[in-house]
Amino acid sequence: MFLFLFVLTSIIPIWGIDGKNEGKALYESKCGRCHDLYSPKVFSGSEWEMKVREMAPLSGLTRENESKVTEYLKSNAGNEKKNSGNSFIIGGYLYTEYFNNQSSTNTFDAHYLSITLSGKVHKKVTFYAEFELEHGGGSLNPPFVEEAYLDFWFNRNTGIKIGAILTPFNKFDDFHGPLQNRLISRPEMSKEIGVSAWKDVGVNLHGNLIVTKNFYLNYDLYLVNGLGSGSRFRKSRQYKDNNNLLSKGIRVSGIFSDRLEAGVSYYSGPWDDEGLLDLNMYGFHLLGSIGDLQFYGEYSKADSENTNVYPEGKAEGYFIQGSYLMNTYLRTTIRYGTLDYLDTAEDIGRSFTDIDKRVLALGLSLNLNSSVVFKIEYDFVMEGERSASKENNILAFQAAVSF
Ligand code: HEC
Structure with a gap:
């Protein structure tokens, strides 16, 4: 009974x-x-x-x-x-970091101040803009626009972003801010392939399809100026177009029971000034949770054509991450990530790139509330066989607030 x-x-x-x-x-x-x-x-x-x-x-x-x-x-x-008659919100975040690395000097860095403006100007039109001041500003680091787009909504679940957007490739870029990234560092792979903070100018059709009660899809289809002819991917982000040709991409994710997300990404377009050499990127991501344990993984691969004399440049990497909320305030995170990037081309603005790295990162964060976080992290950095192995471990601290 x-x-x-x-x-x-x-x-x-x-x-x-x-x-x-x-x-x-x-x-x-x-x-x-x-x-x-x-x-x-x-x-x-x-x-x-x-x-x-x-x-x-x-x-x-x-x-x-x-x-x-x-x-x-x-x-x-x-x-x-x-003044709440205004239909916009001013927000942003600020963070400071300290890095201690055996092979370079220890640095304090007023890393980043970001101001965001977002709002609604019409029943069908919203906007979002983010301005950044990096490394304390000054003439070397003038403020710049990270994102600035308007979103035109066809219906409740489908919109088109027009302007400067973060290119939707894999997922980490969405989480690179200090309050979303569970660690201080970014995965090695995400520093190059589908670069984090990869802004570009173009249009992005995005939407949501509810398939059943426990399954829905998120998708992005976009056309952007594309990466340009920088020395390597990271240096190839551009605002201006170098070749008058557009690059295209797609990202589709399926979400099961609000707990598990699995998605694929594809990006393709010419990256040299003549517009003859293609860059193709493929990505896969997985994101989920079991109770207070969150897991997250990504894989990326990039093939970039070079002029005849050089073989195709190749980059590949992945990371897997687990993050556990121990109590209301404390979270531990572990991430293992790789990047293997070999491109021997030294023409059309490219430079010889050889990165072969594996990093094991351990982090602890203290979240006082949803707007304040303190983090400490230790990274075991292992250089691969191609590079001379050196001691490159990193100790880092970060304090971040959003407002
Ligand atoms: C697919 C992942 C995802 C889901 C699901 C999601 N968010 Fe977010 N949210 C983000 C990301 C990424 C950001 C940070 C970038 C941004 O502001 O666009 C964010 C930022 C925010 C912010 C901070 C904005 C600011 O101006 O400081 C709020 C508030 C928020 N989300 C509320 C919500 C609410 C409410 C829901 C449910 C209806 C939701 N989120 C569902 C990914 C998500």
Whole structure:
């Protein structure tokens, strides 16, 4: 009898979820998949409306569930700010890092200040802009635009971004900010293939397809100026077009039960000034969670054509990452990543590139709330067989706030 009552009382809360609690439960399951949850107090009601507009298509929310999430957030939101007639939000983040590396000097770095402006200017048009000041600014590092686009919405789940965007290739670029990246360092692979902070100018059709209650798709189809003829991929990011030809790409991810995301990416386009030599990139990502354990992995490969005299440049790498939330504040993260990049071409702006690296990174982070994080990390850096092995381990600290 007691057992029966016990079972019954533990089931009732599931049946008994009313409208309000359902909004909260949906917020937690649908919105907590990619980043830690923001406290509803952080934004005012009208700001939440705009944020949900931007984020709902990533979350596979039906129209009805989207209103429940919005209702929950609005009824627990912070106060409306003065001038809240404006339909934009000013935000951003700031972070400072310290790196200690045996083969270079120890550095303190006022690494990064980023200001974001986002909002809604019309029923069907939203915008997002991010300005950055890196390494303390000065004449060597003038402020620049990281992203600046408007998003035209055909319907609730389909939009087209026009302007300077982050190129959708694999996933890490979406998470390179200090509050999304669980570690301080970025994976070696993501420094070159599908470079992190890879902004480009073009158009990006993006959307969300809800297939069943437990399965939805997110997709991006884009046309951009493409990478140019820099010495290697990382140096090939450009704002201007070097060859008047566009590059194209696609990223499709399937999301199962709000817990597991698996996706593929493809990018292709000419990268030399003449527009004759193609660069092709392939990617695969996996992202998921089991209780408080999050796992994340990516694989990338790039083949870049060179002029006749040189063989094709080749780059390949992967990383796997596990991150465990030990209690409300403390998180440990481990990541193992590789990059193997060999391109012997020394013409058309290219330079001889030979990187063969494996890095094991261990990190601990203290999240005071959804806007403040302190991190410490130790990296075991192993140079591959091609390079002379040297001691290159890294100790790093980071403090970051978002506002
Ligand atoms: C597919 C992954 C993903 C899902 C699902 C997702 N987000 Fe996000 N969210 C991001 C990324 C990436 C950023 C940081 C970049 C940005 O602001 O566009 C972000 C940023 C945010 C921010 C901070 C914006 C700022 O201005 O500081 C808020 C608030 C937010 N998300 C709310 C939500 C809500 C609410 C949901 C559910 C409806 C949601 N997110 C679902 C990926 C996701």
